[in-house]
Amino acid sequence: MWLSAGLFGGGVLLGAPVAFALLLSGFGYMFWAGEYPSSVSSFLFTTLNSSSLLSIPFFILAAEILNQSGATRRLIDVIDAWIGHNRGGMPVVAVIAVAFFSAICGSSAATAAAIGSVMIPEMIARGYGKHFTIGLIASAGGLGILIPPSIPLIVYGMVTEISISRLFQAATLPGLLLAFILCVVAYIVGRRSGVQPSPRRALRARLAVTWHAIGVLLMPFIILGGIYSGIFTATESAAIACVYALGLAVFAYGVRLRDVPAMLTSAAATAAMILLIIAAANLFSYALTSERVPHAMFEWLMAFELERWQLLLGLMAFFILAGMFLEVISVVLISMPILLPVLTAAGIDPVHFAVLLIVNMELAVITPPIGLNLFVISAISGMPVTDVFKATLPFALVIAVFLLALMYMPGAHLLLGGW
Amino acid sequence: ADVVLKLAHEAPETAIKGRTAKMLAELVDKYTNGSVKVDVFPGGQLVPTVEEIRAAARGQVDIIAPYTSYYSSIDSLWDIFYQPMLFKSPQQAIDVFSGEIGQSLLSKLDSRGLKGLAIWHDGPVYAFTRGEPATAPDVLKGMKVRVAPSKPLEALLQKSGAAPISMPATEVYLALQQGVVNGVVTTPTYAAPARWGEVLTTMTRGALWGVGGYGLAMNKRSWERLSPEQQAGVTKAVAEATKWNQSQTLENIKNSEKALADGGMKIVDLTPAQIAAWTELAKTVWATQSDEIKAMVAKIQK
Amino acid sequence: MVLLKLWDRMEEQVGGLFLLAAVLLVFAQIVLRAGFGIGISGIYELAAFCSTFSVFLTASLGVKRNTHIRVDLLSNIVPRKAAFALELFVQVLMLGVFLCLLYSGYLLVEESLLLGDHTTGTIEVPMWIPQLIMPVAGLLLTLRTLQRIFFLLHGGIAAVAPSAAELPVT
Numbered sequence: 001m002w003l004s005a006g007l008f009g010g011g012v013l014l015g016a017p018v019a020f021a022l023l024l025s026g027f028g029y030m031f032w033a034g035e036y037p038s039s040v041s042s043f044l045f046t047t048l049n050s051s052s053l054l055s056i057p058f059f060i061l062a063a064e065i066l067n068q069s070g071a072t073r074r075l076i077d078v079i080d081a082w083i084g085h086n087r088g089g090m091p092v093v094a095v096i097a098v099a100f101f102s103a104i105c106g107s108s109a110a111t112a113a114a115i116g117s118v119m120i121p122e123m124i125a126r127g128y129g130k131h132f133t134i135g136l137i138a139s140a141g142g143l144g145i146l147i148p149p150s151i152p153l154i155v156y157g158m159v160t161e162i163s164i165s166r167l168f169q170a171a172t173l174p175g176l177l178l179a180f181i182l183c184v185v186a187y188i189v190g191r192r193s194g195v196q197p198s199p200r201r202a203l204r205a206r207l208a209v210t211w212h213a214i215g216v217l218l219m220p221f222i223i224l225g226g227i228y229s230g231i232f233t234a235t236e237s238a239a240i241a242c243v244y245a246l247g248l249a250v251f252a253y254g255v256r257l258r259d260v261p262a263m264l265t266s267a268a269a270t271a272a273m274i275l276l277i278i279a280a281a282n283l284f285s286y287a288l289t290s291e292r293v294p295h296a297m298f299e300w301l302m303a304f305e306l307e308r309w310q311l312l313l314g315l316m317a318f319f320i321l322a323g324m325f326l327e328v329i330s331v332v333l334i335s336m337p338i339l340l341p342v343l344t345a346a347g348i349d350p351v352h353f354a355v356l357l358i359v360n361m362e363l364a365v366i367t368p369p370i371g372l373n374l375f376v377i378s379a380i381s382g383m384p385v386t387d388v389f390k391a392t393l394p395f396a397l398v399i400a401v402f403l404l405a406l407m408y409m410p411g412a413h414l415l416l417g418g419w
Numbered sequence: 420a421d422v423v424l425k426l427a428h429e430a431p432e433t434a435i436k437g438r439t440a441k442m443l444a445e446l447v448d449k450y451t452n453g454s455v456k457v458d459v460f461p462g463g464q465l466v467p468t469v470e471e472i473r474a475a476a477r478g479q480v481d482i483i484a485p486y487t488s489y490y491s492s493i494d495s496l497w498d499i500f501y502q503p504m505l506f507k508s509p510q511q512a513i514d515v516f517s518g519e520i521g522q523s524l525l526s527k528l529d530s531r532g533l534k535g536l537a538i539w540h541d542g543p544v545y546a547f548t549r550g551e552p553a554t555a556p557d558v559l560k561g562m563k564v565r566v567a568p569s570k571p572l573e574a575l576l577q578k579s580g581a582a583p584i585s586m587p588a589t590e591v592y593l594a595l596q597q598g599v600v601n602g603v604v605t606t607p608t609y610a611a612p613a614r615w616g617e618v619l620t621t622m623t624r625g626a627l628w629g630v631g632g633y634g635l636a637m638n639k640r641s642w643e644r645l646s647p648e649q650q651a652g653v654t655k656a657v658a659e660a661t662k663w664n665q666s667q668t669l670e671n672i673k674n675s676e677k678a679l680a681d682g683g684m685k686i687v688d689l690t691p692a693q694i695a696a697w698t699e700l701a702k703t704v705w706a707t708q709s710d711e712i713k714a715m716v717a718k719i720q721k
Numbered sequence: 722m723v724l725l726k727l728w729d730r731m732e733e734q735v736g737g738l739f740l741l742a743a744v745l746l747v748f749a750q751i752v753l754r755a756g757f758g759i760g761i762s763g764i765y766e767l768a769a770f771c772s773t774f775s776v777f778l779t780a781s782l783g784v785k786r787n788t789h790i791r792v793d794l795l796s797n798i799v800p801r802k803a804a805f806a807l808e809l810f811v812q813v814l815m816l817g818v819f820l821c822l823l824y825s826g827y828l829l830v831e832e833s834l835l836l837g838d839h840t841t842g843t844i845e846v847p848m849w850i851p852q853l854i855m856p857v858a859g860l861l862l863t864l865r866t867l868q869r870i871f872f873l874l875h876g877g878i879a880a881v882a883p884s885a886a887e888l889p890v891t
């Protein structure tokens with residue numbers, strides 16, 4: 001366990017790519033544990049081959065097509081046309097765009113990247129602070145896994161055998177509420193920045209811009225409608241998103257067929273980086289599970305014979321710690337099989353818990369050393385990972401307070417119950 | 420303990436397999452005087468289900484108990500569990516697989532680096548529908564029926580005019596509710612805890628589409644590393660856990676069926692004539708199997 | 722040289738094509754089921770294979786372009802000469818990891834040939850075929866790393882340039 005952590009930490013510190021530092025640690029552990037060498041490649045292969053992970057490259061591809069075809073731009077234009085003329089409106093536009101995109105895409109990294117690549121340069125050009133802009137979008141990107149569809153919720157459903165659509169329903173209201181709260185924060189900070197708002201547009205112009213983007217605006221209804229009416233499964237919705245985005249790009253937004261291969265290559269490159277990290281991080285979590293580290297930690301926690309509220313608090317603290325070092329999907333995969341009986345025994349509804357866990361995981365994607373949103377936003381903005389992390393800190397605090405409120409505010413459980 | 424063995428399986432701790440595995444661990448501890456410890460990793464937390472056989476073959480984990488259908492991927496003889504309408508009752512399946520046929524399946528694992536230990540049982544595989552009960556092949560005509568990948572079962576569905584659909588178990592509830600699929604082929608012991616009873620209306624009993632069970636196996640090298648006394652202790656523990664599993668199986672099936680019935684599901688028992696009609700169709704599926712399976716089928720029919 | 726060019730070209734296109742194939746397979750499955758009431762088990766597995774191929778075939782492209790996500794903590798604070806030595810060390814370390822992956826992948830394929838397992842369902846694929854991607858990935862990554870070490874040794878300190886700007890992120 002210490003060996004794995006040491007090899008990984010050392011590798012990253014020396015500047016080895018994160019995925020390969022994890023791979024190094026995986027080989028190190030397998031060697032130390034005396035396991036047959038084929039187990040590493042077998043494990044990588046099996047992890048990537050699971051049907052729930054299939055949706056990650058699909059969502060990334062859909063995001064890429066939407067960006068390259070100008071669909072994301074159109075989406076942002078609509079929101080800007082309706083509310084951008086208010087002072088401090090632009091950051092709110094960004095958060096709403098992220099929230100809207102989250103209803104199309106199940107991955108937080110792809111969501112942050114899609115909106116970030118358009119919004120970050122735009123906001124900075126208009127005069128908003130670099131740290132504020134980057135921190136806002138990197139943190140809001142976490143909505144990608146809270147507002148359905150959501151890849152971690154798909155994985156949670158598969159592990160716990162809870163209906164994925166039930167999980168999606170339970171996450172919807174909290175997702176919208178968090179988006180609203182981030183809007184308020186964005187508005188207050190944005191207003192104080194004194195940046196000139198977008199010009200106010202006439203109703204006609206607003207309607208024209210809206211009509212212009214109707215194809216993208218319909219997308220969440222097609223994706224979520226398809227899932228809730230059972231035409232396709234949550235995992236399959238990612239493929240629908242790709243096909244729809246491709247159709248939109250080629251038939252409506254004038255993308256030429258010969259431009260498509262470049263989109264595919266670019267999406268494949270991003271997906272490969274993220275999936276390699278996830279697969280290799282799973283090797284790391286195998287080492288932890290095999291050494292019964294999570295078991296020991298949960299048992300240690302149980303030994304205090306906590307009250308229900310104390311237990312929840314303890315678990316959330318544990319997950320914040322785990323979320324720093326592990327990738328979100330690994331966290332769900334290693335903790336839930338062990339935790340499910342504990343939750344049942346403590347009378348905690350696993351559907352409610354799923355929402356709390358995912359809100360917690362929004363912190364995981366912006367905490368070092370492994371935070372996918374940090375990596376992705378650093379890559380598109382050119383800001384070093386450590387600075388992106390610092391920029392997200394105030395927003396991380398907002399998310400943490402929201403998490404506490406979800407756990408302890410009277411009536412909050414109604415929010416979690418879905419509709 | 421001198422030896423620590425890792426037992427990995429995908430079922431929840433509370434399912435019959437989880438309970439049997441836990442009991443096995445306790446019994447091994449008892450019968451080897453604590454010299455062998457079995458560490459149980461339930462819920463697929465250590466290795467993914469599809470990886471279990473491989474992981475055991477190479478010694479990454481020591482003991483596994485995957486669904487018998489996973490063994491079909493290395494030895495098609497295990498398809499015998501899913502020869503439709505072959506078994507008359509869950510009890511008959513228990514008898515068959517504790518006998519010669521079960522032993523031969525287990526001993527054949529030897530060539531794959533595994534020591535076959537026992538066959539544990541789950542429940543009978545029945546046809547469940549949303550609507551009319553599957554009393555005759557015609558009823559399923561045009562229906563979309565969810566089934567776990569299995570060649571003989573898919574073949575029978577196709578022959579009765581239904582479309583076999585494969586989808587992850589977690590997606591089935593909604594798919595049934597929305598009419599994307601109209602039926603499932605599964606065990607009552609799976610359907611009940613998954614609460615599929617809420618979206619299914621009938622279960623057709625009397626003709627078994629197959630037998631749900633698990634193959635308990637151990638890495639061969641891990642087995643050979645044990646001392647003769649330890650091996651004897653493990654064998655004794657396996658026998659006792661298996662016996663307990665068998666005694667619980669029928670009870671467990673009854674409880675699951677009761678839970679489904681209490682939830683409003685109509686349970687229909689087929690008449691001998693209806694069973695005969697299904698069996699006629701099933702025979703055309705058996706006919707396409709390998710000679711070895713056909714021989715097993717003939718033996719079981721006797 | 723022609724071979725090298727061909728390899729570059731293939732690496733750039735093949736990952737995207739496999740990704741597209743995966744999307745189309747899943748889409749076809751939905752259309753067949755929802756539109757025609759046809760179910761073919763095993764399509765999902767094929768799509769997952771395509772996606773896995775895409776990942777591993779693209780991984781070496783990332784090594785070539787130096788676009789894999791990394792944290793440049795140390796190399797930014799140490800002097801340039803030390804940064805060069807560090808980069809060289811990391812590359813050699815990676816070379817070791819990729820050689821291990823190559824060997825591990827080779828053993829995996831051998832293991833599958835012995836075990837003789839295949840996917841269950843209507844479409845039956847022997848597992849060793851998709852698993853061939855593991856030694857292939859190990860080989861491609863090894864070759865690209867060797868190439869990078871070669872450039873480093875020839876280009877000297879100038880070759881240690883962060884190339885995040887090139888990063889193709891959606």
Ligand code: NA
Binds near residue numbers: 145149
């Ligand atoms: Na989402």
Ligand code: NA
Binds near residue numbers: 324326363365
């Ligand atoms: Na993190």
